[in-house]
Amino acid sequence: MKKSCAPFHPEHLFSHNGASMQSHKKENSGKAKRLVSKLGLNVVRQYYRETGDWYAPILGYPCALFDPYGYIVLSEQADLDRHKIKVYKGDRIFVDNGISSLTGYTYLPISEERSLQPTSNLILLDRRVQDLRNRGPISRPAGNTKPNLVKGASHPEIQRLPAVKAWILQEAKGICELCRQRGPFLTHQGESYLEVHHVVQLAGGGPDTVENSVALCPNCHRLLHFGVDADSQRQKLYLAVPRVKGE
Numbered sequence: 472m473k474k475s476c477a478p479f480h481p482e483h484l485f486s487h488n489g490a491s492m493q494s495h496k497k498e499n500s501g502k503a504k505r506l507v508s509k510l511g512l513n514v515v516r517q518y519y520r521e522t523g524d525w526y527a528p529i530l531g532y533p534c535a536l537f538d539p540y541g542y543i544v545l546s547e548q549a550d551l552d553r554h555k556i557k558v559y560k561g562d563r564i565f566v567d568n569g570i571s572s573l574t575g576y577t578y579l580p581i582s583e584e585r586s587l588q589p590t591s592n593l594i595l596l597d598r599r600v601q602d603l604r605n606r607g608p609i610s611r612p613a614g615n616t617k618p619n620l621v622k623g624a625s626h627p628e629i630q631r632l633p634a635v636k637a638w639i640l641q642e643a644k645g646i647c648e649l650c651r652q653r654g655p656f657l658t659h660q661g662e663s664y665l666e667v668h669h670v671v672q673l674a675g676g677g678p679d680t681v682e683n684s685v686a687l688c689p690n691c692h693r694l695l696h697f698g699v700d701a702d703s704q705r706q707k708l709y710l711a712v713p714r715v716k717g718e
């Protein structure tokens with residue numbers, strides 16, 4: 472559910488001590504170079520940033536900006552304006568919602584096998600969902616009746632199957648399964664935005680299957696989690712969506 476969004480904190484740029492900043496820089500530039508040669512990109516400069524927002528001054532075009540999941544190529548300086556990328560003191564550049572929000576952002580290629588693997592990382596999950604959907608129609612997945620619980624550092628995390636989420640979104644075609652309204656806005660993929668909800672929550676022992684998943688608009692989704700009439704709405708869901716089996 473939660474989508475990570477890098478907040479704008481210019482002071483973080485200067486909070487590192489000099490030494491670790493240097494080694495970080497070196498590491499990032501190594502990563503960027505390896506990616507460029509692996510992808511065979513025709514660029515004269517390349518920059519890598521874990522958070523996809525702040526980048527070092529651009530010293531030549533065309534250049535590639537990377538985050539851990541993809542990249543964008545800027546062919547000329549005018550592309551900065553075109554993408555509303557801000558240039559700050561010292562010519563560092565800042566991308567408001569990260570490079571993944573820009574038109575022309577390309578995901579790094581991953582294998583279909585990798586895309587099918589369950590994960591508890593929600594960013595990775597969405598990337599795999601997108602990758603599966605880009606590959607073409609998805610057949611109804613069996614899902615996982617006993618999703619793996621990863622005993623994490625601070626709280627247990629549950630691994631989810633990308634194919635379940637991808638199939639639910641594919642079948643919903645942008646229409647909320649509870650209120651039957653179209654999702655409130657278009658995504659970068661040109662589809663009405665919906666979220667995938669587990670009717671019996673995974674944390675409560677619910678299965679990660681399409682029979683326990685529904686596509687909802689953000690309002691209906693929050694309603695089912697926090698609404699005073701969540702229970703009656705859930706009953707409505709059982710009636711409205713034959714795929715979902717009631718308790």
Ligand SMILES: [Zn+2]
Pocket residue numbers: 647648649650651652687688689690691692
């Ligand atoms: Zn709705």
Ligand SMILES: [Zn+2]
Pocket residue numbers: 667668669692696
């Ligand atoms: Zn939910």
